[in-house]
Amino acid sequence: MPELRKDPIVGRWVVIAPERAKRPDHRDESGFVEAQFDPFAEGHEHATPSEILAYRNPGSQPNGPGWRVRVVPNKFPALQVEGNLDKRGDGIYDMMNGIGAHEVIIECPHGETNMSRLSIDNIREVLWVYRDRLVDLKKDRRLVHALIFKNKGAQAGATLPHSHSQLIATSVVPISIWDEMTGALEFYNYRGRCIFDDMIQQELANGSRVVLDTPNFLAICPFASRFPFETWILPKQHSSHFENIPRGGIEELGSVMKTVLRKLDLALDDPPYNYVIHTAPFDAGELPHFLWHIEIFPRLTRVAGFEWGSGFYINAVPPEQAAAFLRDVAVDLP
Amino acid sequence: MPELRKDPIVGRWVVIAPERAKRPDHRDESGFVEAQFDPFAEGHEHATPSEILAYRNPGSQPNGPGWRVRVVPNKFPALQVEGNLDKRGDGIYDMMNGIGAHEVIIECPHGETNMSRLSIDNIREVLWVYRDRLVDLKKDRRLVHALIFKNKGAQAGATLPHSHSQLIATSVVPISIWDEMTGALEFYNYRGRCIFDDMIQQELANGSRVVLDTPNFLAICPFASRFPFETWILPKQHSSHFENIPRGGIEELGSVMKTVLRKLDLALDDPPYNYVIHTAPFDAGELPHFLWHIEIFPRLTRVAGFEWGSGFYINAVPPEQAAAFLRDVAVDLP
Numbered sequence: 001m002p003e004l005r006k007d008p009i010v011g012r013w014v015v016i017a018p019e020r021a022k023r024p025d026h027r028d029e030s031g032f033v034e035a036q037f038d039p040f041a042e043g044h045e046h047a048t049p050s051e052i053l054a055y056r057n058p059g060s061q062p063n064g065p066g067w068r069v070r071v072v073p074n075k076f077p078a079l080q081v082e083g084n085l086d087k088r089g090d091g092i093y094d095m096m097n098g099i100g101a102h103e104v105i106i107e108c109p110h111g112e113t114n115m116s117r118l119s120i121d122n123i124r125e126v127l128w129v130y131r132d133r134l135v136d137l138k139k140d141r142r143l144v145h146a147l148i149f150k151n152k153g154a155q156a157g158a159t160l161p162h163s164h165s166q167l168i169a170t171s172v173v174p175i176s177i178w179d180e181m182t183g184a185l186e187f188y189n190y191r192g193r194c195i196f197d198d199m200i201q202q203e204l205a206n207g208s209r210v211v212l213d214t215p216n217f218l219a220i221c222p223f224a225s226r227f228p229f230e231t232w233i234l235p236k237q238h239s240s241h242f243e244n245i246p247r248g249g250i251e252e253l254g255s256v257m258k259t260v261l262r263k264l265d266l267a268l269d270d271p272p273y274n275y276v277i278h279t280a281p282f283d284a285g286e287l288p289h290f291l292w293h294i295e296i297f298p299r300l301t302r303v304a305g306f307e308w309g310s311g312f313y314i315n316a317v318p319p320e321q322a323a324a325f326l327r328d329v330a331v332d333l334p
Numbered sequence: 335m336p337e338l339r340k341d342p343i344v345g346r347w348v349v350i351a352p353e354r355a356k357r358p359d360h361r362d363e364s365g366f367v368e369a370q371f372d373p374f375a376e377g378h379e380h381a382t383p384s385e386i387l388a389y390r391n392p393g394s395q396p397n398g399p400g401w402r403v404r405v406v407p408n409k410f411p412a413l414q415v416e417g418n419l420d421k422r423g424d425g426i427y428d429m430m431n432g433i434g435a436h437e438v439i440i441e442c443p444h445g446e447t448n449m450s451r452l453s454i455d456n457i458r459e460v461l462w463v464y465r466d467r468l469v470d471l472k473k474d475r476r477l478v479h480a481l482i483f484k485n486k487g488a489q490a491g492a493t494l495p496h497s498h499s500q501l502i503a504t505s506v507v508p509i510s511i512w513d514e515m516t517g518a519l520e521f522y523n524y525r526g527r528c529i530f531d532d533m534i535q536q537e538l539a540n541g542s543r544v545v546l547d548t549p550n551f552l553a554i555c556p557f558a559s560r561f562p563f564e565t566w567i568l569p570k571q572h573s574s575h576f577e578n579i580p581r582g583g584i585e586e587l588g589s590v591m592k593t594v595l596r597k598l599d600l601a602l603d604d605p606p607y608n609y610v611i612h613t614a615p616f617d618a619g620e621l622p623h624f625l626w627h628i629e630i631f632p633r634l635t636r637v638a639g640f641e642w643g644s645g646f647y648i649n650a651v652p653p654e655q656a657a658a659f660l661r662d663v664a665v666d667l668p
Contacts (some may be wrong), residue, residue: 007558009517009529010510012645014558020650078648091536092521092529093557149640157640168646176344176645183343195343195426202425223427224341224348276643295643306483306491309610309629311346311509312502314412316354 002079002098004172012175015078015098023076023159031154032161040162042109048072052103053132055125069125070106071133071167077102078168085142085171099142101169105129106162113161114270115152116261120333124254126165130277131250134243137169138282145173145281148242153272156299173281180278181290188289196291200234208320211263211327216249217256221319221326228301228317229268229326231260233294240280240287255333257294263329264298271298336413336432338506346509349412349432357410357493365488366495374496376443382406386437387466389459403459404440405467405501411436412502419476419505433476435503439463440496447495448604449486450595454667458588460499464611465584468577471503472616479507479615482576487606490633507615514612515624522623530625534568542654545597545661550583551590555653555660562635562651563602565594565660567628574614574621589667591628597663598632605632 002017023033039047045063053071060066073081079100087096107126108118115123130148137146146169151157158164173181187195203209203220211231212219219233233256235249245253264271279292307313336351357367373381379397387405394400407415413434421430441460442452449457464482471480480503485491492498507515521529537543537554545565546553553567567590569583579587598605613626641647 005558007556008521008533010513011517012558012560012647014560014647014649016559016649016652018650018652018655020648023650092532093536147640147644147646149643151640166640170646174644174646176643179344179645183345187342198426199342202427222341224339224346225350226346226348274640274643276640278643297642306481306485306500306502306608306610308631309483309510309608309612310481311511311513312481312504313346313348314354315348315350316352316357318350318352321352 001083002077004096004098004170006094006172008092008094010175011178013170013172017078017098020076020078033159035160038111038160038162040104040106040160040164041111042067045070048104048106049075053129053136055129065109067109068122069108069129071103071129072106074102074104074166079170096171099171101137101140101143101146101167103133103167105133105148105165105167107164108162111161112163113152114261114265115150115163116258116265118163118258120254120258123258124250127245127250127253127257130165130167131243131245133167134241134279137167138243140169142171143169144283145170145177146279147174147177148277148279150273150275152274153270153299156272156274158272177278177281181280181287184289194238194289194291196234196293197238200236209323211323212256212259214252214256216252219256219260221323223319225315225317225319225322226307226313227297227299228315229264229271229298229322230315230319231264231296231322231326233257233260233296234291235293238288239292240284240290242277242279242292244286259331259333260296260326262331263326264296266329266331267325268298268300271300273298335417336411338430338432338504340428340506342426342428344509345512347504347506351412351432354410354412367493369494372445372494372496374438374440374494374498375445376401379404382438382440383409387463387470389463399443401443402456403442403463405463406438406440408436408438408500413504430505433505435471435474435477435480435501437467437501439467439482439499439501441498442496445495446497447486448599449484449497450592450599452497452592454588454592457592458584461579461584461587461591464499464501465577465579467501468575468613471501472577474503476505477503478617479504479511480613481508481511482611482613484607484609486608487633490606490608492606511612511615515614515621518623528572528623528625530568530627531572534570543657545657546590546593548586548590550586553590553594555657557653559649559651559653559656560641560647561631561633562649563598563605563632563656563660564649564653565598565630565656567591567594567630568625569627572622572625574618574624574626576611576613576626578620593665593667594630594660596665597660598630600663600665601659602632602634605634607632
């Protein structure tokens, strides 16, 4: 059973998951795990655990071909679905059982490696799947938060090239979300406004860090970007929970995601990247001080060890330059 | 001029340093920057900026051969020494000039790549240099903190193989230090004790995560280790500032460092790693709630992109297993 442990000094939670050590680790030249075939491809459904959800064509059978987007449990999960939390302490230390969900969202049936080359409709369905999984997991009272993220490319931590994202639902709030919520609440208590909404106003007025501006979304390279070409996508209508996004929002976000990822691919020659959706905890109602958003980090630099130890980032590309470059990259959407 | 920018939501400072983009970036097969020769070797002193400090043999001249440990400015500094802070704001954003020191500590005159193979006396002199640089930089009232760190190996972010560490002194406190101080102060206010001292007591009583126990230092794999074989070295005598370490402390710490690094090298086959010294800000007096310490992170896994975005770490090696393994690795010191 994996274990959740809390750092007693800073309050960061860590999953100690010895089962993960069993993951295959023979990497091929490209850095991916060596595989005889693509376990995420249509027709290879037997190679994954049984599906949790799939958007299927009429007449197709679960765990067979005929799907467009498919969600399965991670074969080497960091957390375990069954069991009780069993919260406990030992002197200054706090821990609990590693209960949670660790799912893989397979974004397409064919062997595409790059989300930006999926059709807009395909990307929209991926976003709908994100929403559906959050709505479903929220019903489990043991869980308080879910992180949706993507590792694209071996250097970004992916073990398989087939385009996919992941979801980790936990019984605790990850510290990055907690820190954002705490900082945003402080601002709200002091100024009476949501800091994210203020940020959107200021970025629109300034313009220099704007990558894409659509009726309901804004993509920017943030003022204090940690990494070259770091890009955030924020909804203009205040909402703290991604899963409350309306149908029209998903429609528009699909083309925003496609455009932004395509711009990054064209500007940086298909870089490895990660993205994370930051959304408020399940057990919070709509929060006036927090805004869900997507953070995208191209993985261009190696200089990261020092940053891990200090939280102090050195970024050689001013976000204004990155945003100007990305604005100028032309993307033709069908 | 580099610029320090504050993330308005979480308060993290970032250095925007376009000058750093000029660093050579042609990597050879081993991942290091291609070089005709070793600029850190004795006899190549002209290849670095003029030295700030060197421990020299009698009769040798500055910027010539005859040194044992040598400190020079980073050739591509993230921060600039000359100038005023010029703190300013723009709406929700805060920024200031990127004033600070970025120094390289060249740990030995010969082409050794691995600190654990330096003599204990050599390592002691490196630690003395750390202390001397902190004592000196502390006099600059524009600076409030200095981070000493090492990137060992290309995968850990090093650009050159010659054994070296770095120092970045800043006009702001890095967020990781801030978070630790805040968490430790909360514990102190609540319990009336230093959480690090409590941790040392509990680790000694429990024993399962102890790597090395000497009269004045304790090396452990921490309870909530983020990375496999993460190891911390803590002084048993309470002290918040590394630069206040007594001569006897450095003597003992030299052999502790050598032993711990050698154990990691033998256990993990000379892994790339980072270490960071966490020490209290210059402008704080001795703090009863904070303890300086060294955090060492072997860089064994790639799965780090998601962690960047969430602060949520998944570690497949329980620290108890790592510590037992490291305890069992025999290291013969001369």
